Amino acid sequence: MNPIDRLFEKSSRSLAQRTARRGFLGLLGQVLTGSVLIPLLPIDRVNRAEAAPTKSGGAIGATPKSGSNDPQNCEYWKYCAIDGFLCSCCGGSSHSCPPGTTASPITWIGTCQNPGDGRDYIVSYNDCCGKTSCGNCECNRNEREKPLYRLSRNNDVNWCMANSDANYHCSVSVILGVSEK
Amino acid sequence: MRIGQFAAGALASLICASALATEPLSSEELSVESMPPKGNHWVYVIDEAFYNEIDSRVRVFDGDTYRHLGQIDAGFNPGVIISPDGKTTAVTTTYFSRGGHGTRTDIVEFTDNSSLAIAGEIVLPTKRAQMQPTYFNLAYAPSGRFAYVAYITPALSFGVLDTANKKVVTEIDTAGCALVIPTGPSAVSSLCDSGRLLTVTLDGTGHEVSRALSDAFFNADSDPIFVQGIPAAGGYTFLSFNGQVYPIDFSGDKPVISSPWPLVNAAERGVWRPGGQQVGAINRRLGRLYVPMHRGGEETHKEGGTEIWVFDLDSHKRLERWPVSAEHLNPVIAIQVTQDDKPLLFTGGEDGTVAVWDAKAGHVRHTEKTLGQSPWFFLTP
Numbered sequence: 001m002n003p004i005d006r007l008f009e010k011s012s013r014s015l016a017q018r019t020a021r022r023g024f025l026g027l028l029g030q031v032l033t034g035s036v037l038i039p040l041l042p043i044d045r046v047n048r049a050e051a052a053p054t055k056s057g058g059a060i061g062a063t064p065k066s067g068s069n070d071p072q073n074c075e076y077w078k079y080c081a082i083d084g085f086l087c088s089c090c091g092g093s094s095h096s097c098p099p100g101t102t103a104s105p106i107t108w109i110g111t112c113q114n115p116g117d118g119r120d121y122i123v124s125y126n127d128c129c130g131k132t133s134c135g136n137c138e139c140n141r142n143e144r145e146k147p148l149y150r151l152s153r154n155n156d157v158n159w160c161m162a163n164s165d166a167n168y169h170c171s172v173s174v175i176l177g178v179s180e181k
Numbered sequence: 182m183r184i185g186q187f188a189a190g191a192l193a194s195l196i197c198a199s200a201l202a203t204e205p206l207s208s209e210e211l212s213v214e215s216m217p218p219k220g221n222h223w224v225y226v227i228d229e230a231f232y233n234e235i236d237s238r239v240r241v242f243d244g245d246t247y248r249h250l251g252q253i254d255a256g257f258n259p260g261v262i263i264s265p266d267g268k269t270t271a272v273t274t275t276y277f278s279r280g281g282h283g284t285r286t287d288i289v290e291f292t293d294n295s296s297l298a299i300a301g302e303i304v305l306p307t308k309r310a311q312m313q314p315t316y317f318n319l320a321y322a323p324s325g326r327f328a329y330v331a332y333i334t335p336a337l338s339f340g341v342l343d344t345a346n347k348k349v350v351t352e353i354d355t356a357g358c359a360l361v362i363p364t365g366p367s368a369v370s371s372l373c374d375s376g377r378l379l380t381v382t383l384d385g386t387g388h389e390v391s392r393a394l395s396d397a398f399f400n401a402d403s404d405p406i407f408v409q410g411i412p413a414a415g416g417y418t419f420l421s422f423n424g425q426v427y428p429i430d431f432s433g434d435k436p437v438i439s440s441p442w443p444l445v446n447a448a449e450r451g452v453w454r455p456g457g458q459q460v461g462a463i464n465r466r467l468g469r470l471y472v473p474m475h476r477g478g479e480e481t482h483k484e485g486g487t488e489i490w491v492f493d494l495d496s497h498k499r500l501e502r503w504p505v506s507a508e509h510l511n512p513v514i515a516i517q518v519t520q521d522d523k524p525l526l527f528t529g530g531e532d533g534t535v536a537v538w539d540a541k542a543g544h545v546r547h548t549e550k551t552l553g554q555s556p557w558f559f560l561t562p
Contacts (some may be wrong), residue, residue, distance in 0.1 A: 064327040132281030143480040147408045149359040149372045158311035167283050
């Protein structure tokens with residue numbers, strides 16, 4: 001089991017012990033379905049081909065478009081429905097949390113198109129938790145984002161809510177797999 | 182140089198002599214202000230403090246004198262609501278025991294609006310919905326006797342609070358439906374992904390008696406409604422991403438949902454749309470609806486308005502289009518209006534500027550750059 005599978009498995013179990021509601025099971029199903037796809041992933045070539053990083057977040061309220069190869073840029077393709085601070089500007093990367101934080105076990109899910117290979121990828125937008133707001137590289141994009149009543153597609157709520165240290169620090173976008181059409 | 186020194190010395194002597202000729206300032210007594218009587222044009226500016234979210238606050242501001250009257254602390258991802266009698270502000274929030282980390286305490290704090298002093302609290306289970314403020318994170322029953330607080334764990338439910346005895350009465354499962362909209366004297370409605378309203382009716386002790394689902398009235402796939410409802414006569418009005426208006430009367434035991442009407446004509450549909458965080462405001466006396474509108478596709482539902490469109494609620498006609506750039510403002514993310522017949526409009530911009538508008542003439546009277554770093558929800562008491 002890869003580390004991310006272990007993370008999901010462990011955190012989902014502990015969460016399941018605390019909650020037993022329909023809404024949660026639906027959400028969990030989506031997250032777990034995504035997590036087993038991880039070993040099959042194609043290589044994230046755009047990420048590896050990144051240019052020298054620059055710090056540039058999107059203005060609040062504006063809608064940047066996909067078009068950057070820089071994971072510290074709000075326009076980076078994986079961030080198509082992210083709302084918060086980019087962990088890549090906070091000591092983490094586009095898919096890793098900064099030192100000393102904890103990853104949220106629950107998340108919202110999106111589909112973003114990688115202009116590098118033309119494929120649609122299912123990504124999970126996890127929050128990194130347990131420290132106060134990072135404040136760098138604010139990014140708010142909302143492709144296919146839905147209001148709170150469709151929770152698994154919502155980026156307004158604090159996804160650190162189920163962590164033992166529930167403060168929100170920053171957000172990552174983790175590829176779960178290729179979206180099958 | 183010498184002449185300069187001489188001149189400076191002479192000036193100092195003159196000032197000294199002149200000071201001696203007047204009475205000294207009398208000694209002062211340190212005191213604490215109480216709040217002045219409430220004005221018609223007050224606004225509560227909820228600052229989410231997006232760049233340091235544990236430090237949200239509510240600023241009380243007078244739109245006539247442009248004075249900052251006081252502050253209510255609001256912690257992390259708060260919900261804020263004013264009691265039906267106007268005497269109390271209730272804030273639901275989260276505090277961490279070590280500031281930015283540590284044990285989480287979820288709470289409702291009550292502030293006396295005449296003094297802005299804390300007047301009690303209710304400690305909640307650690308389940309409250311941590312999200313941007315709306316009218317429905319925390320809501321009072323019309324009597325003020327009970328309040329309701331939205332929970333997300335991520336299971337969706339709500340807490341019933343006894344405001345007199347400062348206690349949590351019970352938790353009610355909402356079967357996947359979100360938020361707390363007060364309905365009639367003793368019911369709570371929630372918005373469901375199926376496009377319906379779930380309404381839970383409570384007894385005199387705050388416990389569930391019955392529940393009912395409305396017919397589906399919107400489609401969450403093709404045209405979802407914003408959860409930011411707008412207080413309207415007898416209820417709340419909701420806007421959809423594509424600009425449909427859904428008036429709902431919540432004054433009876435069952436919500437009554439009117440037929441929707443459009444903000445946009447056929448040519449504008451899909452081109453112009455509402456967006457932001459507080460997406461509309463209604464002056465009930467004049468029957469006017471104010472909506473920040475912008476050009477953009479579906480994914481731009483959180484973008485600020487480049488124009489404010491004004492509608493007559495009876496005829497559904499658009500009366501005005503006010504480009505915000507003409508008033509030297511950045512796009513508008515939040516909007517609120519006072520309820521008198523010479524109303525002021527308040528807007529919160531993408532850049533954090535709060536603007537005070539004449540809501541009839543459509544001109545900005547005043548701007549504030551430092552009322553909050555992210556002042557994107559307003560209440561008019």
